[in-house]
Every structure is written in C-alpha cells, then in structure tokens.
Amino acid sequence: MNNHEEALTQGLSFSYQDERFADLQLLRYRVDGFETLSLRQKTLVWHLSEAALWGRDILWDQNGRYNLSIRHLLEHIYKHYQGDRECQSFKQFEIYLKRVWFSNGIHHHYATDKFQPEFSREYLTILINETGASSLCDETLLNVIFDPRLYAKRVNQSQGEDLLLTSACNYYEEGITQAEAEAYYDEQKQKGDRRHPVMFGMNSQLVRNEQGKLEERVWKEDGMYGEAIRHIISHLESAIPYAENEKQKEVIRTLIDFYRTGDLATFDLYTIRWIQETEGIIDFTNGFTEVYGDPLGLKASWEGYVNFTDQEKTQRTERMSAEAQWFEDHSPVDSRFKKAACRGVSAKVIKAAMLGGDLYPSSAIGINLPNSNWVRAEYGSKSVTIGNLTEAYDKAAHGNGFREEFVIDENTLQNINSYGDVCDDLHTDLHECLGHGSGKLLPGVDPDALKAYGSTIEEARADLFALYYLADQKLVDLHLTPNAEAYQSAYYTYLMNGLMTQLVRIEPGNNIEEAHMRNRALIAHWVLDHYPTAATLVKQQTDESSSGSKTESKTFLRIDDYSLLRTAFAELLAEIQRIKSEGDLQAAEHLVETYGVKVDKALHEEVLTRYRALNLAPYKGFINPRYEVERDTEGKITDVIPHYDETFAQQMLRYGEEYRSL
Numbered sequence: 001m002n003n004h005e006e007a008l009t010q011g012l013s014f015s016y017q018d019e020r021f022a023d024l025q026l027l028r029y030r031v032d033g034f035e036t037l038s039l040r041q042k043t044l045v046w047h048l049s050e051a052a053l054w055g056r057d058i059l060w061d062q063n064g065r066y067n068l069s070i071r072h073l074l075e076h077i078y079k080h081y082q083g084d085r086e087c088q089s090f091k092q093f094e095i096y097l098k099r100v101w102f103s104n105g106i107h108h109h110y111a112t113d114k115f116q117p118e119f120s121r122e123y124l125t126i127l128i129n130e131t132g133a134s135s136l137c138d139e140t141l142l143n144v145i146f147d148p149r150l151y152a153k154r155v156n157q158s159q160g161e162d163l164l165l166t167s168a169c170n171y172y173e174e175g176i177t178q179a180e181a182e183a184y185y186d187e188q189k190q191k192g193d194r195r196h197p198v199m200f201g202m203n204s205q206l207v208r209n210e211q212g213k214l215e216e217r218v219w220k221e222d223g224m225y226g227e228a229i230r231h232i233i234s235h236l237e238s239a240i241p242y243a244e245n246e247k248q249k250e251v252i253r254t255l256i257d258f259y260r261t262g263d264l265a266t267f268d269l270y271t272i273r274w275i276q277e278t279e280g281i282i283d284f285t286n287g288f289t290e291v292y293g294d295p296l297g298l299k300a301s302w303e304g305y306v307n308f309t310d311q312e313k314t315q316r317t318e319r320m321s322a323e324a325q326w327f328e329d330h331s332p333v334d335s336r337f338k339k340a341a342c343r344g345v346s347a348k349v350i351k352a353a354m355l356g357g358d359l360y361p362s363s364a365i366g367i368n369l370p371n372s373n374w375v376r377a378e379y380g381s382k383s384v385t386i387g388n389l390t391e392a393y394d395k396a397a398h399g400n401g402f403r404e405e406f407v408i409d410e411n412t413l414q415n416i417n418s419y420g421d422v423c424d425d426l427h428t429d430l431h432e433c434l435g436h437g438s439g440k441l442l443p444g445v446d447p448d449a450l451k452a453y454g455s456t457i458e459e460a461r462a463d464l465f466a467l468y469y470l471a472d473q474k475l476v477d478l479h480l481t482p483n484a485e486a487y488q489s490a491y492y493t494y495l496m497n498g499l500m501t502q503l504v505r506i507e508p509g510n511n512i513e514e515a516h517m518r519n520r521a522l523i524a525h526w527v528l529d530h531y532p533t534a535a536t537l538v539k540q541q542t543d544e545s546s547s548g549s550k551t552e553s554k555t556f557l558r559i560d561d562y563s564l565l566r567t568a569f570a571e572l573l574a575e576i577q578r579i580k581s582e583g584d585l586q587a588a589e590h591l592v593e594t595y596g597v598k599v600d601k602a603l604h605e606e607v608l609t610r611y612r613a614l615n616l617a618p619y620k621g622f623i624n625p626r627y628e629v630e631r632d633t634e635g636k637i638t639d640v641i642p643h644y645d646e647t648f649a650q651q652m653l654r655y656g657e658e659y660r661s662l
C-alpha cells in the first residue's frame with residue numbers, strides 16, 4: 001500500500017518512505033541546500049553530526065538498564081544467523097528487533113509499555129545457540145525480554161503508585177523510592193540559589209552508596225557515560241576551528257566545559273550563550289535536554305541534532321513579521337483590542353542535517369529551548385520549525401489514501417493536492433509569527449482570567465487570525481500565496497480536521513481534552529452552526545464494489561461558499577478577541593463547552609472505521625542521511641556529501657558498530 005514519492009538526486013532514486021512495520025512508518029528527510037553551504041560550514045555540520053551520533057548509547061542506557069545488552073544480543077543474532085530467515089518466527093524476531101531499534105530500548109517510544117515478543121523463549125534460545133551468542137545472554141536477560149511483569153512500563157505516571165519503583169527507566173538505582181528521591185532533591189533545592197536555580201539532578205543517576213546513603217553518579221567526562229562523552233567532546237573540539245563566529249566558538253567551548261565538569265551552572269551559561277548566538281547559519285543542540293523520560297521530571301534524556309537555516313523559508317516568516325503592524329491594523333477585531341505598536345516574532349525555519357539520541361528516529365518538528373525557567377525569563381529562548389521533516393511528512397501523506405477517503409470530491413482534492421502543503425505552512429507561520437502576538441488585554445484584565453479555558457481560547461485566536469488572513473489579497477501581493485484561490489484548500493482541510501479527522505486520535509467514548517484539538521473543534525462547529533449556508537456536513541453514498549453491489553453512506557464536509565466562510569472566521573475572531581481582551585470567563589466557558597469538547601459518537605465511530613481501513617501507521621520516524629567525507633592526501637576534508645541510500649536496518653547496524661561506546 002505504500003505509494004512511493006520518487007525524485008532523482010545525485011543519480012540515486014530518492015524515496016521519502018521506507019519501511020512500514022508494527023505501528024511504525026520510517027521516512028527519509030532531505031537536506032537540500034546543504035550543497036550550497038561553504039566547505040567550512042559543511043565541515044562544521046559534519047563534526048557536530050558526529051557529536052550528535054556519539055551520544056546514542058547514553059540514551060539507550062537511560063531508557064533501561066538492560067537495553068544495551070539486549071541490543072547487542074539481538075544484533076549479533078541478526079547478523080550471524082544462517083538458518084531459515086523466511087520463517088514466521090524469524091520474521092517476528094526481526095520485527096521485534098526493529099521495534100527495539102526504533103524505541104531506543106524495549107519499551108514503546110510513546111506509550112512506554114514493554115514490547116511482548118511474538119516469538120517464543122525457546123526459539124530465541126535456538127537462535128542464541130546457533131549463532132554462538134550464549135556469552136551475550138543469561139537467564140536474567142531472557143526474563144527481562146519475556147516476562148511481561150518485569151519492567152512492564154518505562155515511565156509510570158499513575159497517581160497513587162510509587163512512580164520510581166514502578167518505572168523501568170534507569171535514572172534511579174533499583175529500590176530507591178519516590179519519597180527518598182523527592183526528599184533528596186528538595187534538600188538540594190533548599191540549599192541552591194533561589195533566583196537562578198540550576199536544574200538539580202538533570203545530569204546524573206541517583207544511587208545508594210555503600211553506607212546506604214543516596215548520592216549522584218554524574219554524567220561527565222570522568223564519570224558515568226564517560227566513554228561516550230569523551231567521543232562527543234572530541235568531535236566538539238574538532239568543530240571549533242570551523243565555527244562561523246566567535247560567539248559560536250564560545251558556545252561549543254562552554255558545552256565542552258560542562259561535559260568535563262558536570263557543573264549545572266556551567267550548563268545554564270552554555271544555554272545563555274547559545275540563545276545569544278543568532279548570527280550563524282549552522283546551529284545545534286547536544287546534551288541532556290528533555291525530562292519526559294523521568295516520572296519525576298528531573299533527569300534529562302540525551303539528545304543531539306544539527307541544523308542549518310532554511311533561508312528561503314525564513315525570509316518568508318521575516319517578510320510576514322515585517323508587516324506585523326499592517327496585519328494588526330486591518331484585522332476584523334474592535335480597535336480597542338488592537339496593539340498600537342506590534343512586533344512579529346521571528347521563528348526560524350531550519351533544516352535538520354542530523355538527528356540523534358532522543359530525537360531519533362522519532363523526532364519533534366518544532367523545538368523551543370532551553371527549558372530552564374529563569375533562563376527563559378531573563379534571556380528568552382530559540383524557537384525553530386524543522387521544515388524538511390514537515391516536508392517529509394507532507395510528501396508521505398500524498399497518496400496514502402487519507403485525503404481520498406475523507407475529501408468530498410475530485411475538485412476539492414485537486415485543490416488540496418496543489419496548494420495544501422504551502423497553505424498549511426503559511427497557516428503555521430501566520431499563527432506563530434503574528435496570531436499569538438496580536439491584540440491586547442484591556443487595562444486591569446488578569447492574563448489568567450480565562451482559567452482552564454485560556455489556552456483553548458488563545459489557540460483559537462491565533463488560528464482564526466491565520467485563517468482570516470490566508471484568504472487576504474495581501475498574501476498574494478507579498479508573494480506568499482500563489483493565487484487568490486489557494487487558501488480554499490486550507491479552509492477545507494481545517495474544517496474537515498476540526499469536524500472529523502482529528503477524532504482518529506480520540507479513544508471511543510472520550511471527550512476532546514487537548515487545547516489545540518478543542519480549538520479546532522470549537523471553530524469548526526461554531527462556523528457550521530452559525531453559517532450553514534457556507535459549510536455543512538452531508539451524507540453521501542459511495543460504491544463499495546469490493547463487498548458486492550452494496551453502497552455505503554459516508555459523511556463528508558461540503559463547502560458551498562468560501563468567501564462567506566471568511567466572514568464567519570472574521571466574526572468569530574472578533575468575539576474571541578473580545579473574550580480574551582475583557583477576560584470574559586463565562587463567554588469562554590460557553591463557547592468551549594458548547595463547541596469544543598463534545599464528540600458525536602456515531603460520527604466518531606464512522607471516522608475511526610474509515611481510518612482503520614486505510615491501515616496507516618500512527619507513528620513515524622526518520623532515517624538520517626549518510627554523510628560521505630572526501631579528503632585530500634593530507635587528510636584534510638575537501639567535501640561532505642549527503643547520501644540517502646541506507647535502509648533502516650542498515651543504518652541501525654552501522655550505528656551499532658561505528659558509535660558503540662557503552
């Protein structure tokens with residue numbers, strides 16, 4: 001069912017989609033524009049990319065204490081087994097290994113439940129014996145793989161249970177209770193600098209020493225994970241001479257300093273210098289970053305990525321931001337709620353050149369760092385959209401049957417296929433660069449007046465601002481939209497999503513909870529309720545030739561009047577801005593509860609059935625490009641060339657060999 005998008009690149013055929021297995025789909029992303037970087041910049045990217053790959057084993061160990069041993073065992077078998085590789089059991093073994101690779105461990109990367117192998121313990125024992133791998137395995141390891149009760153969940157968040165004793169992540173030595181760990185870190189916080197608190201515990205494992213007292217094993221050059229960290233440091237050092245400016249050199253030096261000492265104040269200093277370096281085209285993060293993998297939210301998983309600015313797309317957001325005041329002045333909201341001096345936010349659009357650690361293979365498409373609250377408050381943050389990953393998602397979505405299933409007719413579908421991607425990107429830009437920054441509160445209004453409804457109303461405000469302006473001649477004049485009709489594709493997909501297709505992420509019987517989803521439902525249902533002549537849901541008979549001569553009735557969105565739809569968005573934007581500016585909690589509650597929360601059970605069931613029939617993978621991840629380095633006779637780098645020729649398994653096996661440190 002995979003419909004491959006193909007293009008020619010450097011003589012090799014390129015496909016955005018690679019393998020599909022279990023609930024996963026592997027995609028490739030392109031680093032177009034890399035060839036236009038200078039040799040110096042390419043060399044910098046390469047050294048930083050190596051540093052981003054060398055931390056891989058750290059994450060595997062953080063995710064669970066047996067992950068690396070299990071990976072070494074499975075890879076040995078996969079490489080050396082000479083028997084029947086086509087039988088059902090071996091196929092199941094292969095899927096298990098690929099799922100472990102994808103998750104950087106034996107637990108699902110998102111749900112965090114342990115994988116249950118679909119092959120038997122006896123079969124694995126045969127594979128071990130036939131490949132001479134018995135030294136790589138013992139009873140404990142087999143129990144960890146096969147006993148569903150052992151290490152069942154990587155991150156347990158269930159209230160009322162001891163979150164550490166019931167979580168399999170490796171941030172706390174086994175047997176340390178939640179109460180003990182919390183007491184340990186509370187005490188540290190008491191002693192620390194209250195105004196500029198470091199992120200206590202983020203770069204260490206908490207263990208019990210011989211006297212039974214708790215202490216930290218710090219992740220640093222001569223500490224825990226030192227073997228991996230020394231490789232990272234060495235590539236960071238090699239990168240310094242190729243840095244684009246002095247500030248960038250200081251950023252890398254400060255990071256090395258942090259890896260050497262493990263000192264958390266140095267880490268904060270590194271992030272401050274990183275925020276302040278805005279001149280370079282190349283940027284990167286490398287280190288202990290996000291805390292989602294620790295049930296207590298203290299310990300940071302290792303991640304690394306390297307990127308360069310997508311100058312064309314960033315110009316687009318800058319062109320928009322430069323006109324921020326024009327957009328503010330012409331918006332359909334009451335002038336009392338408008339900003340007199342409006343500044344757009346410049347969010348950079350970047351291209352990922354390498355993904356590593358906790359950003360690989362599953363990756364975020366937007367990143368905002370650092371995470372320290374006081375650093376953000378005093379120095380701000382950097383926000384990026386990773387354009388080439390979004391592009392890969394878009395390309396993979398073409399022809400997967402989703403639009404064909406849910407879009408009402410051929411004309412609408414063609415419009416979406418032609419302009420959908422460009423308008424989606426524009427919608428995101430308008431939302432981020434202008435929407436959130438527009439408007440003002442009336443004097444004396446509490447910013448938290450809308451309480452639990454605040455974030456839904458805020459997202460609705462930014463979305464409506466974007467929807468309203470997508471149809472504006474101004475965007476055509478700014479050469480942001482290709483023509484005056486392109487916006488119709490975004491209007492259709494936005495409403496279709498809010499009314500129907502976003503429901504695929506909701507379990508049957510549940511309401512909508514997440515703020516962005518609530519906001520989309522709110523806008524879509526409000527518009528249908530108030531402007532039925534602009535848009536409506538209809539039932540259509542479709543031929544089900546596969547199941548005989550039966551016809552099936554399916555629900556579709558039908559848009560009859562796009563310009564009236566724009567009027568509807570304008571009216572709702574004005575009202576939502578009023579609610580925000582005046583802090584009208586009652587009106588916010590009424591709007592959200594009436595239009596944004598409830599799910600039509602019959603429609604939900606229908607959408608789920610239609611989605612399931614498409615057999616799409618709910619989770620996606622990325623294969624990295626492979627960089628080939630050309631050198632002259634003295635060993636000096638003369639060029640760096642990206643290739644897209646590895647399969648998922650090839651890349652995993654290569655990483656396992658080339659970047660094995662722990």
Ligand code: ZN
Binds near residue numbers: 436
């Ligand atoms: Zn937003």
